Amino acid sequence: MDTQIELSPLIRRFGVLVVDDSAVQRHSAVELLRGMGVEQLYEAADGHDALKLLRMLQPTPAVILLDLEMPGMDGIETAQQLVQEENCPSLLIASSAEPSILNAVAGMAEALGLPLLGTLRKPLTQQTLSLALAHFESTHVKGVAATPPPQVAVPALAEALQQRQIIPYYQPKIRMADGEVAGLEALARWRQPDGKLVPPVSFIEVAEKNGLIDELTLTILDQVLHDLVRWHALGFNPTVAINVSAPSLSDRGFGNAIIERTAAANIPPSAIVLEITESALVGDLAAALGTLGRLRLKGFGLSIDDYGTGFSSMQQLSRLPFSELKLDGSFVRHSPDKWQLRTILEAAVSMGQRLGLATVAEGVETQKELALLYSLGCEYAQGYLIAAPMPAAELPAWAGRERERLQGICRLAAASRGG
Incomplete structure (x- = not known):
């Protein structure tokens, strides 16, 4: 039996943007998140649509659940573009790619300063999702928009x-x-x-x-x-x-x-x-x-x-x-x-x-x-x-x-x- 972890109220309130080119995979992720009590759920089929949606939505979703292998703008390029966004959600990567690729993408995200929740291999389960989302508070506090302290004179x-x-x-x-x-x-x-x-x-x-x-x-x-x-x-x-x-x-x-x-x-x-x-x-x-x-x-x-x-x-x-x-x-x-x-x-x-x-x-x-x-x-x-x-x-x-x-x-x- 899956063990569900209490989600941050911010995730429940501001929601999750699910980005995946597969309608079946998107629907599955959305249903899992809905069953965990997430109130606001958004979907996009590739990186271009995801970025357009992020710029339109107010307030910005708390988390973006991002697939890697997508036509058009793939997940890696989307993550790179997120750095330029004024309001960047916490990032959770979900993919069927081999672990070495997931680790490389995670390293890239951390190097870019993205608030990374982790990487998950598909198929997703409520347990793996809830464990990853449990890291939200620490990544949300850091935030990609944080600026380094000014250097002293x-x-x-x-x-x-x-x-x-x-x-x-x-x-x-x-x-x-x-x-x-x-x-x-x-x-x-x-x-x-x-x-x-x-x-x-x-x-x-x-x-x-x-x-x-x-x-x-x-x-x-x-x-x-x-x-x-x-x-x-x-x-x-x-x-x-x-x-x-x-x-x-x-x-x-x-x-x-x-x-x-x-x-x-x-x-x-x-x-x-x-x-x-x-x-x-x-x-x-x-x-x-x-x-x-x-x-x-x-x-x-x-x-x-x-x-x-x-x-x-x-x-x-x-x-x-x-x-x-x-x-x-x-x-x-x-x-x-x-x-x-x-x-x-x-x-x-x-x-x-x-x-x-x-x-x-x-x-x-x-x-x-x-x-x-x-x-x-x-x-x-x-x-x-x-x-x-x-x-x-x-x-x-x-x-x-x-x-x-x-x-x-x-x-x-x-x-x-x-x-």
């Missing part, structure tokens, strides 16, 4: 750096073998005098383009070192990862500054892990190798961040002195349900192990993802399942309060593997 950023308004928030990383907090990632957050936070997307690129990124990184490092001194006195001894930008790797003085400041704080270099994205290695490789080599020689940890999203290869990884490989969250998300992502994760973890690198998965949000990573042999996990980023002052209490829960989710992950 350079003088304002320079002043914020001088006044130490940019501070580290720490996201914990746990060891999956026992659930203990093994490390933290320091993430730059700009807290204004009124208490409001400026998102990193508004100022990191500005810093990189205007010669402020070294100062920003070193400002974060100074505060991390200060926090480590206090934590060590409390018996809390995590490693802390700091993100390093591509332009900084080309500057010999930047590497010297890290070495000197860490020594002055009397913190062992092994307590600091420098995270470098793959894309940072496609510029001045000779300069980057020199900086990374010196830092690794001094005992700093080096992590290749967002692995799988850049241009690295086995050969390049073997040439660089990394100690850690960090798997990008885009491969972790939904991996329990997509065999392609599981295959990529398995290959990445295996490669890291062969190269003698610690493997860290970021973006872990569900117990199923943690269990899969455990089964693949990934050593560390980071993400909202463990904790959101937090100020330094909150960490010791959080670690004590959450220790039992973290151990519990790791035991559950191990048991899932065994079961």
Whole structure:
């Protein structure tokens, strides 16, 4: 018996537009939706008709249920055109196409910023439809019309750096073998005098383009070192990862500054892990190798961040002195349900192990993802399942309060593997 999930009132009220060239398939989908309590239902036979209808309808339907294989404008082109629409419904793709094609289209939709509910293989059932539509609230809030936050002015950023308004928030990383907090990632957050936070997307690129990124990184490092001194006195001894930008790797003085400041704080270099994205290695490789080599020689940890999203290869990884490989969250998300992502994760973890690198998965949000990573042999996990980023002052209490829960989710992950 199918289990029906309560639909969002917005879907019930504003309805669904079903786009399919088959009248039989459209009718079947409409009847399923009507049986789920959707009040407003609209139909279109191809992408052209769907776009015309969307522009006419007020209010816009909450969801568009879109077939891929249609004459005229197919579903892929229709999805691409939806980006241009002033009011874009949440998108649910339904097709008989093979899973690899559905995954590719889903990736395209996400890259375009479309509010994607998911992909379904035909024939549709009330259960598969209701499960997909249950994701409506989160995609509706995001919305395709959302605009990125405005970038800040350079003088304002320079002043914020001088006044130490940019501070580290720490996201914990746990060891999956026992659930203990093994490390933290320091993430730059700009807290204004009124208490409001400026998102990193508004100022990191500005810093990189205007010669402020070294100062920003070193400002974060100074505060991390200060926090480590206090934590060590409390018996809390995590490693802390700091993100390093591509332009900084080309500057010999930047590497010297890290070495000197860490020594002055009397913190062992092994307590600091420098995270470098793959894309940072496609510029001045000779300069980057020199900086990374010196830092690794001094005992700093080096992590290749967002692995799988850049241009690295086995050969390049073997040439660089990394100690850690960090798997990008885009491969972790939904991996329990997509065999392609599981295959990529398995290959990445295996490669890291062969190269003698610690493997860290970021973006872990569900117990199923943690269990899969455990089964693949990934050593560390980071993400909202463990904790959101937090100020330094909150960490010791959080670690004590959450220790039992973290151990519990790791035991559950191990048991899932065994079961």
